[in-house]
Amino acid sequence: xxxxxxxxxxxxxGAILRGILDRLAPTRAVVxxxxxAAVIAVADGRxxxxxxxxxxxxxxxxxxxxxxxxxxxxxxxxxxxxAAMGARPTALLVALAMPDDTRRSFVEGLADGLRAxxxxxxxxxxxxxxDLTVSDTLTIAVTALGSLDxxxxxxxxxxxxxxxxxxxxxxxxxxxxLAILFERFTDAAGAPLAVDGSALTGEERSDLAVQLRPRPPxxxxxxxxxxxxxxxxxxxxxxxxxxxxxxxxxxxxxxFDSAALGPDPxxxxxxGEDHALLATxxxxxxxxxxxxxxxxxxxxxxxxxxxxxxxxxxxAGWDPYRDWDAGRG
Amino acid sequence: xxxxxxxxxxxxxGAILRGILDRLAPTRAVVxxxxxAAVIAVADGRxxxxxxxxxxxxxxxxxxxxxxxxxxxxxxxxxxxxAAMGARPTALLVALAMPDDTRRSFVEGLADGLRAxxxxxxxxxxxxxxDLTVSDTLTIAVTALGSLDxxxxxxxxxxxxxxxxxxxxxxxxxxxxLAILFERFTDAAGAPLAVDGSALTGEERSDLAVQLRPRPPxxxxxxxxxxxxxxxxxxxxxxxxxxxxxxxxxxxxxxFDSAALGPDPxxxxxxGEDHALLATxxxxxxxxxxxxxxxxxxxxxxxxxxxxxxxxxxxAGWDPYRDWDAGRG
Numbered sequence: 001x002x003x004x005x006x007x008x009x010x011x012x013x014g015a016i017l018r019g020i021l022d023r024l025a026p027t028r029a030v031v032x033x034x035x036x037a038a039v040i041a042v043a044d045g046r047x048x049x050x051x052x053x054x055x056x057x058x059x060x061x062x063x064x065x066x067x068x069x070x071x072x073x074x075x076x077x078x079x080x081x082x083a084a085m086g087a088r089p090t091a092l093l094v095a096l097a098m099p100d101d102t103r104r105s106f107v108e109g110l111a112d113g114l115r116a117x118x119x120x121x122x123x124x125x126x127x128x129x130x131d132l133t134v135s136d137t138l139t140i141a142v143t144a145l146g147s148l149d150x151x152x153x154x155x156x157x158x159x160x161x162x163x164x165x166x167x168x169x170x171x172x173x174x175x176x177x178l179a180i181l182f183e184r185f186t187d188a189a190g191a192p193l194a195v196d197g198s199a200l201t202g203e204e205r206s207d208l209a210v211q212l213r214p215r216p217p218x219x220x221x222x223x224x225x226x227x228x229x230x231x232x233x234x235x236x237x238x239x240x241x242x243x244x245x246x247x248x249x250x251x252x253x254x255x256f257d258s259a260a261l262g263p264d265p266x267x268x269x270x271x272g273e274d275h276a277l278l279a280t281x282x283x284x285x286x287x288x289x290x291x292x293x294x295x296x297x298x299x300x301x302x303x304x305x306x307x308x309x310x311x312x313x314x315x316a317g318w319d320p321y322r323d324w325d326a327g328r329g
Numbered sequence: 330x331x332x333x334x335x336x337x338x339x340x341x342x343g344a345i346l347r348g349i350l351d352r353l354a355p356t357r358a359v360v361x362x363x364x365x366a367a368v369i370a371v372a373d374g375r376x377x378x379x380x381x382x383x384x385x386x387x388x389x390x391x392x393x394x395x396x397x398x399x400x401x402x403x404x405x406x407x408x409x410x411x412a413a414m415g416a417r418p419t420a421l422l423v424a425l426a427m428p429d430d431t432r433r434s435f436v437e438g439l440a441d442g443l444r445a446x447x448x449x450x451x452x453x454x455x456x457x458x459x460d461l462t463v464s465d466t467l468t469i470a471v472t473a474l475g476s477l478d479x480x481x482x483x484x485x486x487x488x489x490x491x492x493x494x495x496x497x498x499x500x501x502x503x504x505x506x507l508a509i510l511f512e513r514f515t516d517a518a519g520a521p522l523a524v525d526g527s528a529l530t531g532e533e534r535s536d537l538a539v540q541l542r543p544r545p546p547x548x549x550x551x552x553x554x555x556x557x558x559x560x561x562x563x564x565x566x567x568x569x570x571x572x573x574x575x576x577x578x579x580x581x582x583x584x585f586d587s588a589a590l591g592p593d594p595x596x597x598x599x600x601g602e603d604h605a606l607l608a609t610x611x612x613x614x615x616x617x618x619x620x621x622x623x624x625x626x627x628x629x630x631x632x633x634x635x636x637x638x639x640x641x642x643x644x645a646g647w648d649p650y651r652d653w654d655a656g657r658g
Contacts, residue, residue: 030375031482034578036413036562037379037475039482042371046359049378049457050366051422051472055464084365093380095424095470128378135384137466141424143380146366153360153368233365249363 008107009100013132019104023111025118025126029091038129040091040145048146048153050081056138063192064181067106069212071113074140076214077236079122080275082146083221084234086154089125092118093143097135110140121218151225154279159231159250163280165295166287168217168224170210171239172264175271177211180204216275223288224279232279237272238317244304246278247297256295256307269307270315337436338429342461348433352440354447354455358420367458369420369474377475377482379410385467392521393510396435398541400442403469405543406565408451409604411475412550413563415483418454421447422472426464439469450547480554483608488560488579492609494624495616497546497553499539500568501593504600506540509533545604552617553608561608566601567646573633575607576626585624585636598636599644 008016021033031039040047054060054074065073075092082089094114098107111127118125125144159165180200185193197205216234224232231250235242239261243254261268280297281287303311337345350362360368369376383389383403394402404421411418423443427436440456447454454473488494509529514522526534545563553561560579564571568590572583590597609626610616632640 031414031484035482035484035486036410037377037416037473039375039377039414039477042374042376045371046368047371047376047474048366048368049420049422049472049474051424051458051460051470053424053426053460053462053468053470055426055462055468057465058463081365085360085368087366091378093378093472095380095382095472097382097384097466097468097470129380131380131382131470133382133384134387135466135468136386137426137464137468139382139384139426139464139466139468139470141380141382141426141460141468141470143378143422143424143472144366145376145378148368153364155360155364157364 005103005105007100008098008102008104011104016107016132019108020111023108024115027128028126029128032128038091038093040128042147044147044149046148048082048085048087048148049143050078051141051143052078052081053139053141061192063194064185065212067109068113070140071110072117072213074142075114075117076121076216077275078142078144079125079218080216080234082144083216083218084232084277086151086221086225086229086232087146087148088222089122089144089146089218091125091128091145094127094130095141096130097133097139099136099138100134121215149222151222154225154229154232156231156233156246156249159246159252159280159297161252161297161299162283163230163297164283164293165254165297166279166281166291167276167294168220168290169276170274171235171261171276172267172271172274173207173210174214174273175267177207180208210274214273214275217277217290220277220288220290224277224291227281227288228285229279229281232277235274235276235278238270239278240269240305240312241317242278244316247304251300253298253301253303254295254305255298255309258308260292260294266314269312270317272317334432334434336429337427337431337433340433345436345461348437349440352437353444356457357455358457361457367420367422369457371476373476373478375477377411377414377416377477378472379407380470380472381407381410382468382470390521392523393514394541396438397442399469400439401446401542403471404443404446405450405545406604407471407473408454408547409545409563411473412545412547413561413606415480415550415554415561416475416477417551418451418473418475418547420454420457420474423456423459424470425459426462426468428465428467429463450544478551480551483554483558483561485560485562485575485578488575488581488609488626490581490626490628491612492559492626493612493614493622494583494626495608495610495620496605496623497549497619498605499603500564500590500605501596501600501603502536502539503543503602504596506536509537539603543602543604546606546619549606549617549619553606553620556610556617557614558608558610561606564603564605564607567599569598569634569641570646571607573645576633580629582627582630582632583624583634584627584638585634587637589621589623595643598641599646601646
């Protein structure tokens with residue numbers, strides 16, 4: 001195996017890089033990978049820019065995610081952030097820090113996943129630059145750039161009392177997928193075990209797929225902006241927690257109707273990582289296909305978020321510092 | 330100490346973030362930190378974008394670098410990459426992955442270092458976004474954006490036979506600083522020890538400062554472009570190694586004159602991390618102040634790089650995979 005699938009520690013940076021670049025989509029940039037920096041065309045006069053990091057342990061486990069999954073997810077979570085501004089993703093930069101015993105095939109799988117996520121979720125976006133470095137902890141930091149194509153950015157701060165609250169994409173399924181991993185694919189000591197899909201129902205497999213290869217509704221970001229969305233964000237940490245952030249930024253409260261949250265409102269309210277789009281629209285708006293109404297915006301009350309008129313009394317979502325437990329991940 | 334300087338694991342992400350944002354320069358962006366993504370003004374129609382990562386172990390040791398040093402260096406190395414395209418840095422995004430026992434004061438020191446490096450090296454650039462996550466390995470991935478202000482980007486591929494080869498900034502001093510750390514500030518087992526500056530000569534302290542807080546000539550990037558530089562890159566891994574990359578991209582060879590490389594040509598040829606600018610200019614050009622001629626470009630020969638007419642027979646520079654030794658760093 002070692003001869004045909006060498007450790008990256010036995011390769012030069014140039015050789016690793018060629019293996020990656022060969023698998024990526026052709027550059028669409030003015031200057032693509034290979035120089036000190038990329039140069040991306042920006043017709044709009046503004047560029048949208050965001051970065052999000054996946055770290056082995058807190059964000060993924062190699063026993064559960066393969067290289068393709070990781071590349072896919074690292075791209076998808078950043079594409080969702082660009083979409084949440086009302087923008088169209090145009091380029092990714094990928095900073096990859098990996099142990100020197102990482103195999104070349106792993107790096108190639110990661111590149112395949114990055115490309116597939118772009119091709120599927122944001123076909124005009126490609127990896128246009130990046131950085132390779134050695135680390136004890138496998139870490140993937142992806143920067144995404146995007147174009148507003150003349151639109152005003154849709155901020156978290158624009159929601160107004162009377163607006164409807166709508167969501168596009170799944171809610172709570174990624175969290176259910178994560179629960180399946182922790183409950184069904186760990187050993188007695190809590191260490192992750194390889195996933196045996198044959199042990200799962202179709203719905204469980206589907207929840208797991210949302211956790212491992214999320215499909216945020218990236219194309220709906222600009223569509224929502226064009227439809228008059230007053231505020232928008234992606235639901236990365238949990239609907240109640242993220243809605244509370246939107247409410248705080250807008251100086252309003254958000255009231256959810258649990259009956260609109262599907263068959264498992266508890267997961268929908270607290271589960272993170274689906275990267276659905278949460279948006280507010282003026283009352284009476286014709287919502288774009290793909291969005292469904294889940295609540296209303298009210299004047300700022302005692303609680304930033306209520307569910308069925310009451311304060312939310314369950315878990316609100318995931319805080320990466322407060323909630324992180326090194327033993328559990 | 331714990332009460333006044335809490336672990337980040339005892340804070341919420343929002344509280345950590347506020348501690349950082351309070352210390353950064355005011356936003357210059359259309360949308361600054363706090364939303365799903367930043368929105369940066371781009372008058373030029375193109376944006377320069379690059380990412381570079383510092384990882385605890387391979388790239389720095391906490392016994393040697395304090396938080397301010399790290400923030401400074403993480404900014405500086407990326408500002409240099411933007412400059413090497415002939416561009417002016419306009420914004421940074423900072424992805425910070427840190428252990429949950431990191432102290433708040435450390436995060437604040439890092440923010441201070443990021444800001445100070447921008448203020449000093451690229452005063453129109455500020456941190457406009459980022460990401461916080463938990464990791465066993467302290468990791469700082471910085472994305473830098475920049476504007477060409479109407480210039481053509483200066484690529485690695487534009488050098489032509491007959492051009493002069495010039496450098497702005499120090500060469501080899503960062504490597505000498507690193508050697509001081511490994512030779513003078515490690516214990517018998519090779520573990521890093523706190524630096525005692527009083528044990529060093531003035532020149533040693535100066536070399537150490539170049540290693541810990543490099544000052545690449547960022548403002549000279551656009552100046553070199555305006556002066557007609559045909560190719561440019563930053564010297565991050567070593568002059569011979571980086572010049573060989575420029576030579577390969579341009580289809581030429583580079584011939585250095587060791588007498589032009591200062592009192593320690595060996596360090597100048599092989600030492601990385603100074604982040605000097607290496608540029609080629611048409612013969613007879615008036616070089617901008619700050620650049621000095623160190624060689625000439627020739628037709629492509631057997632060797633991509635020669636020194637005093639002979640193949641370079643020493644170390645060419647640092648390859649992050651091939652040269653990394655987990656025991657030594």
